[in-house]
Amino acid sequence: MTASCGGPMGFEVRQLRLVAAIGREGNLSRAASALGVSQPAVSCQLSRLEKQLGYRLFERNDNGVTPTPMGEALLRRVDSVLPLMDDLLTDIEQRTVVNAVPAVLRVGAVCSAIAGRIGGLVAGAVQSGTVSVQIDDCVLRLLDMVGDRRLDLAAIKEYPGYEHPLPPQVRVTAFMADPTAVLLPEGHPLAARDVVELGDLREEEWVLHPVDSSRFHEYLFASCAALGFRPRITHQCASEQASLQVVRNGAISLSQAGSPALAPGIACRLLGRNALSRKHALAWRLDSPLAAAAADLVEELRKVYWHEARDSPLFDHWGTEPSKWELSETR
Incomplete structure (x- = not known):
């Protein structure tokens, strides 16, 4: 079978499911059973798809079917595309059926x-x-x-x-x-306290997550400005582990008091006056x-x-x- 000289074709979801079922089962009869259709229907749909593509996707033999190199290439992509398509279809269904409790x-x-x-x-x-x-x-x-x-x-x-x-x-x-907690190196003088005031951090070097849409940085700078200082953010780390390493080496950071970031070599202390x-x-x-x-x-x-x-x-x-x-x- 030679390649078609026509323009590009678009796959239908049912065709992708057909290819996936045949590749998974290795047999047209078992694929038909998995899809809930007859074996002649699967054979007919596969032949029609191969004709549209201009390539044979599976070689038929006495033991079932074996994917051709083109079939293998298509199967690799089908395995990654179908879950995305299923997710999209579920998303559409859940957004249109407003009054029903969604299946997922x-x-x-x-x-x-x-x-x-x-x-x-x-x-x-x-x-x-x-x-x-x-x-x-x-x-x-x-x-x-x-x-x-x-x-x-x-x-x-x-x-x-x-x-x-x-x-x-x-x-x-x-x-x-x-509440918010402050993370300090274990040997930091403020680590001797149970509660640390936000104003006590005015001379510290800070490591924080990069600025994002949460508006936390606005909140932080306004809170510090009310106490007469601007925090010196010397490090920005998206990784919590990287941030903790920076704290171990002398900086301070912040954490949720209800689920603090705990690690060896780091002290975690509550910020006073409900700060932040x-x-x-x-x-x-x-x-x-x-x-x-x-x-x-x-x-x-x-x-x-x-x-x-x-x-x-x-x-x-x-x-x-x-x-x-x-x-x-x-x-």
Whole structure:
């Protein structure tokens, strides 16, 4: 069979599934059974596809079929393309069927003390066993994905006075305030204290994550300016491990008190006066089938936060007054 001289053709998803099933089963009859069609139908569809392509994809033999070099090349790509196509089709279906609980619940979460537990909580709240969790520290991206139904809900972090505008139909309830800890080299003079004031860090060299859409850097600089100084950010590291190495060598950094970044050679101390605290919140769409479960989820997430935070070595310095840190702010 020679190559066709016509223009480029477009594959249909059903054709990709056909090729994948034949390649996986190595036999037209078994492929037909896997696809839920007759063996003659599979044979006819394969012949038609090969004619369209101008290449033979499988060699027929007494034991079944064997992919040709062109078939092997196509199979390698089909194996990577089909999961993306399935994800796209599921995404389209979930965004168009507004009033039905989706087959797969898609949950977003930032890195926090509750990130590992939110999938199970959502599954329990709506009696669904299939939950997909996407961990992403970009709050703006998570809110956009909730807004256009690529996510059903998201657990996010916000900073007081620096909250993001919300997409239409999206609501956010903040349920916990989380203190901030400062990370110091073990031998640092401030490591001898249980609580460190933000103003005490005015002469330090800082290592922070690069500026992103979270607005944390705006929050930090405004908080430091109110105390009469500007933090000297000498290192920017996207990697937590790299940041910790810089701290070991003399810089200071910041961490969540509820789930601090602990490592050998580094001291973790609470920042005093609630400096640089953040809010944990849940975002969802008002017209989502999960909206009715949002209030219960908020309560469960609050309980999970306290459960996880009790493992923090800083807990005794701030967690003894729950009402001081529990929030109920909806916008």
